Amino acid sequence: MPQDLLILDVRPAGGQSADVLIRDGQIAAVGTIGAADGAAVLDGGGALLLPGLVEAHTHLDKTLWGMGWHKHSAGPRLIDKIENERRIRRETGIDPDRQSARQVAQSLRMGTTHIRSHVDVDTEVGLAGIEGVMAMRERLKAVIDVQIVAFPQSGLLIRPGTLELLDRAMALGAEVVGGLDPCAIDRDPKGHLDAIFGLAEKHGRPLDIHLHEPGEMGAFSLELIIERTRAHGMQGKVTVSHGFCLGMPDVDQARRLIADLARERIAVMTTGPASRPAPPVKQCVEAGIVVCGGSDGIRDSWNPYGNGDMLERAMLIGLRNNFRLDEEIELALDVCSHGGATVMGLDSYGLAVGCAADLLLVPGDTPAEAVVARPADRTVIKRGKVVVRNGELTEPVA
Amino acid sequence: MPQDLLILDVRPAGGQSADVLIRDGQIAAVGTIGAADGAAVLDGGGALLLPGLVEAHTHLDKTLWGMGWHKHSAGPRLIDKIENERRIRRETGIDPDRQSARQVAQSLRMGTTHIRSHVDVDTEVGLAGIEGVMAMRERLKAVIDVQIVAFPQSGLLIRPGTLELLDRAMALGAEVVGGLDPCAIDRDPKGHLDAIFGLAEKHGRPLDIHLHEPGEMGAFSLELIIERTRAHGMQGKVTVSHGFCLGMPDVDQARRLIADLARERIAVMTTGPASRPAPPVKQCVEAGIVVCGGSDGIRDSWNPYGNGDMLERAMLIGLRNNFRLDEEIELALDVCSHGGATVMGLDSYGLAVGCAADLLLVPGDTPAEAVVARPADRTVIKRGKVVVRNGELTEPVA
Structure with a gap:
């Protein structure tokens, strides 16, 4: 006792x-x-x-924290960064167990007590990332709660064999099925979304889908996600991460999407990105959407920035949304605490x-x-x- | 010795x-x-x-640093914030000498060795802000260099008597003539700009003009500023602060404005604002514009955020401009050091x-x-x- x-x-x-x-x-x-x-x-x-603060979206398996300063050189496109990352992983030997533990230590110091982490699954790394983060999670279970999303970072249908690996990752102990840009990366939105909704249904698990797709393309993918959430009865079990398209110039269309997301109880994760259109946090919350916050990758081959501080993340979300009133800043903090707790399904x-x-x-x-x-x-x-x-x-x- | x-x-x-x-x-x-x-x-x-880092745009005279947490309640419009600020100044008794010293102490701790501060001049406060910051500057001259912009925060022509006060502020020891949104606030762009360019010419001093005006309105004001810079032979002596309109959707128009600014050697100050269109820093620098960085107000009645850390400001400028490569991040740091030094006219x-x-x-x-x-x-x-x-x-x- x-x-x-x-x-x-x-x-x-x-x-x-x-x-x-x-x-x-x-x-x-x-x-x-x-x-x-x-x-x-x-x-x-x-x-x-x-x-305790809630980190609702990060990539524990591939941080370079503690490995010395990494000089960034990846090209500007998403696919450049994906390919650059696989190369760096091969060359530098990023140990998912060791690296995820380093990020957990930093996050803990900043007051984070719960983390949802996407973990790469692909035909090159296989399940090594999942296994490494699971080993870290078991070792550190007294100090941190970690929820794992099996994440097809390099694409799902464009890399045959990945779906089967995701299936095995879920059987191994990942709690959430991940998805990624069904149009822009996987080039087959129907195929991609049918596959991940099917996998989520098979395992009785929630979904968390990276949606970087901007504007009309992202809105289209979002419509497909909304349709499937309704058809599969997955209300309250789907999260859309990033959702840049919700900051599209056509505010009427964005408003309709937000209403539809709210009706199907689809949550939204934002980092408060300063250089991109972003979900309007207050409008989303007022419509009834659960909004959570995340650091995304911290000091990895994608992103040189980040320190795992969810108070700083709340500040960045506040700055992005022009939150100046106290109740607005506290809403940003709520996103980085209660919002994340709801998305992670924490019941106490x-x-x-x-x-x-x-x-x-x-x-x-x-x-x-x-x-x-x-x-x-x-x-x-x-x-x-x-x-x-x-x-x-x-x-x-x- | x-x-x-x-x-x-x-x-x-x-x-x-x-x-x-x-x-x-x-x-x-x-x-x-x-x-x-x-x-x-x-x-x-x-x-x-x-x-040493260079804070090229702040408001030392009205920070609430060290006065306890200020609960923010001002309305969303610029004019709401201006009026709210004058009310708070009356009610709380912000001492410009004491408060500017507090911010200087914080900025010093963060590594800032030079500060350009706008200081409010209006028909209510008169020259009390200028005198307070000048007293602080004299007392702390061994540890910080402060350059003062006489700033008509509450408008120039819409508040008769302000121009005369600006004239006295310059005679008293302010180094730079300030201006503010000639259309949106002063409602008379020709009148406003003729007045401040005239005052700058009279005193043989540079100009630093707050330009929050967005899109086409801001572009129009910017054209008027460019015309007058050329006509008055003030190349290299004019700074446009914020310049949100340079982030306008019409990128062709923005590119023309950037070329014109470069030709007249007009500098641009950015805070890297996450919730607004903003000058594209890399494009401006590549066009030959000197870009400097600033915190703007720190913990004042406008802005709850800020800590005077120009390394953090470089990070925010980096995030705003999607700077991920090392040379891009170092460009953001250059903005917050060498760029500010050039704007302040530091020769060593x-x-x-x-x-x-x-x-x-x-x-x-x-x-x-x-x-x-x-x-x-x-x-x-x-x-x-x-x-x-x-x-x-x-x-x-x-």
């Missing part, structure tokens, strides 16, 4: 100061408690108390009594200030155990 | 390790030096050596022998990595004196 933990003087979601008692990894009481027999005590010093997430004690203590007056200031001085609790204290891991992770 | 400073083992711009000898506030030698009689010694530990800026010893030491393998990682552990040298060591001011500033 783990030791109880009493956190003194924290302000849940920026409200009045309270103490929080944690028992068996759950929030057992919130209020004026003062002391509890046999409990370890953590003085919160008036910090904000937030639920939050600050209420009975919730899992996955918590972040961070200095600041309000949640909006935490997003803006992104203090390094964070304390992170996973299932009632202090795993990060003042920005440093209490035990080595990676 | 200040003591010499010998910096051991730094990598200028990410190159080979070298020592740097500083004498009389200037770089006296770079190479293998090892020891120098009577010099203080700073071990660089292999850090990157960069020239850089890492060469003879340059002013305004320097930043930061961990990292390459300048691109410094932009991406933004380490907190920075050491800053101003005119040969260590003013920030490992992220902390060596002496109190604010």
Whole structure:
């Protein structure tokens, strides 16, 4: 039985100061408690108390974190980056187990307690990425929850054998079926989407589809996804990642797509991309869509940027959406916490009594200030155990 | 005579390790030096050596830094924010001297050694902002160089008396004449631009014009600015800040404007705004335009965001412009250093022998990595004196 933990003087979601008692990894009481027999005590010093942040879209298997600075040279097209990545993977030997653990360590330091990671499956790497991330997940299960999406990064139908590998990845323990640009990459939207919806149905698992396709092409693919979500009865089990087309110039068409997504309870993941059209977060949420946030790849062969900080991600989503009011900034934070928790299907997430004690203590007056200031001085609790204290891991992770 | 400073083992711009000898506030030698009689010694530990960063556009006089979290409530329009700001200034008593010093302290910690600040001049505040920032500048002149733009934030012609105040601000010691949205705010583009170009000519000073106006309206104002720059022979002495219209959908028109700006040597300032059209930085630089970077307002009544970190600003400019290659990221850093130095007219800026010893030491393998990682552990040298060591001011500033 783990030791109880009493956190003194924290302000849940920026409200009045309270103490929080944690028992068996759950929030057992919130209020004026003062002391509890046999409990370890953590003085919160008036910090904000937030639920652990949720990284709802990253690529743990291929970060170059800790491997020295990688000089970026890939061409501008999506396919350039896909091919460049396979080459780098061959040449540098990116170990998915080691590398995913390094990113988890960094994410934990930043206050992330749950991660949904896409993991490449293709005819070259096979299931090595899935196996590596699964090994890391087993080893680090006390400090992080990781959900794995079996992801056909190099295409599905254009690389025969990939669908069978995805099937095996799902049997092995991946929780979510992935998809990718059914027009732009796979060149056969009907074939691609029928295949992944079929696979999701076979395994009784959700779907998370990368949709970078812009404008009218992306809108077309989105219509096909909406039709299949309805036909397969998969409402509440499909996520569209990126969905750049929702930021298309034709705002009437975008509004219709958003209404259709809401009706089929299809979630949307955004990184808050500054250089692309992007889903209008407030409009999506007001329409009833669950919106979650992600870092996407961190310091990998695609993307030189990123630090796994979901407070910074909330800031970037806020900047992208011109969020300036406090309630808007807090909406961006909600996307990076509760939104991701809903998408990941977490059933005991939050600050209420009975919730899992996955918590972040961070200095600041309000949640909006935490997003803006992104203090390094964070304390992170996973299932009632202090795993990060003042920005440093209490035990080595990676 | 200040003591010499010998910096051991730094990598200028990410190159080979070298020592740097500083004498009389200037770089006296770079190479293998090892020891120098009577010099203080700073071990660089292999850090990157960069020239001090340049904040080329901010509003020192009205930051709320250090005044507790300000809950944002202003309406969405520009004019809402202008009116809201004057109200907050009346209600909260923002002291321009104290507040500008607080922002300078933060900027220094982040490695900024030069700041161009717009300072509000209007019929309500009069010259109090100018006087406050000038007092701060005099007090802190050993640690920061500040250039002041007399800025008609509340409009020029629509608030009679403002032009006379701008004239007095220039006589008092402001170095640059400011302007603001001649169509959208002042409702009289010819009148506004004739007035500020006339004032700049009278004082023999440069111009820096806020141009938020989007699309065709902004393009029209920009044409008027280009015409007057040519007519007044002010090539190399005009900066357009924001210039959102350069990101207009009509890329042919934008290309023509960029060529015209380059011909008249009009500089462009960008913050890398994620939620707006923005000047395409690479295209501007390739056309020959000097591009500089700025934070704009930091934690003020307009903008809840900001921390004065010009490495982070380079990252945001990189994200906005989809800069992924190392040379692109280094271009964003150049905007936030050399570009700003050129706009501010600094004549001894850089890492060469003879340059002013305004320097930043930061961990990292390459300048691109410094932009991406933004380490907190920075050491800053101003005119040969260590003013920030490992992220902390060596002496109190604010």
